Amino acid sequence: MDGNEDMDEVGWEVDADGESIAIAELIGRQLKLWREAAELRAVEFASLMGYGEDLIHKVERGVRIPRPEFLERADDVLHASGHLKALKKDAEKARYPKKVRDLAKLEAQAVELCAYNNSLIHGLLQTEEYALAEVRNRQPPFPEREVERRVAGRMARQEIVDHASGRPVFSFVQCESTLRRANGGRMVMRGQLERLLEVGQLRNVTIQVLPLDREENAGMGGSLTVFKLKGGDNVGHLAVQLVSRLVTDPRDIQTLEMRYGMIRAQALTPRESLAFIEKVRGET
Secondary structure: OOOOOOHHHOEEEOOOOHHHHHHHHHHHHHHHHHHHHOOOOHHHHHHHHOOOHHHHHHHHHOOEEEOHHHHHHHHHHOOOOOOOHHHHHHHHHHHOOHHHHHHHHHHHHEEEEEEEEOOOOOHHHOOHHHHHHHHHOOOOOOOHHHHHHHHHHHHHHHHHOOOOOOOOEEEEEEEHHHHHOOOOOHHHHHHHHHHHHHHOOOOOEEEEEEOOOOOOOOOOOOOEEEEEEOOOOEEEEEEEOOEEEEEOOHHHHHHHHHHHHHHHHHOOOHHHHHHHHHHHHHHO
């Protein structure tokens, strides 16, 4: 790499929220302390790193979040004994949009997550190829670096589904339309359906399908999620077009829980649903 390299390729912009700014500034301070301890000027450090001096200044000022490979290289160059490498998780966390981080926090606090989706496969169930196609379908289109950022954030959230503790418990209901909508093309959808069949075997995951031929559908109002938290509180989440909001009013939560209960009752049983997904996969 040289000093003329596109800075977007080696780091991420900092979201304008307190947590991202604090993490970016912490990483920047640590990097500068280690650089100064090594008695290197920014231009000398940049040369050893193979990046532009401008990037070094941006990272040290906390206006740029470095990629993991940057921190690994910096740790080696500055002989930081793993201290800079240890910041990789913080950097990864800060790179994701605030909405993604907020959802990840709720998922980590939940003992049960209940979700109905009628337009797309739920984000916690998506393959990377499916997520990539979905994000690239957005209009106006995102810059490629933002596409990468959003997909990476979605994939990172999925770690909780395969967590060894089996917590939280997940209950997903997918409208049949989400199984048949060819997001990304035939092969992407085939891989996505296979992923649903795989995740549906986990003991802490229940996947149900609400067929299109059902005369009753309590989910006509759109997708919804209810988080049942460890402390006993419940929080809802609704997302449509440009709006993504949390629902905390007890009366609204009660309405969402009632609707989700009706949706589950109207859907196929988990065993019938996996058979239905298998059938659709065979047709894809």
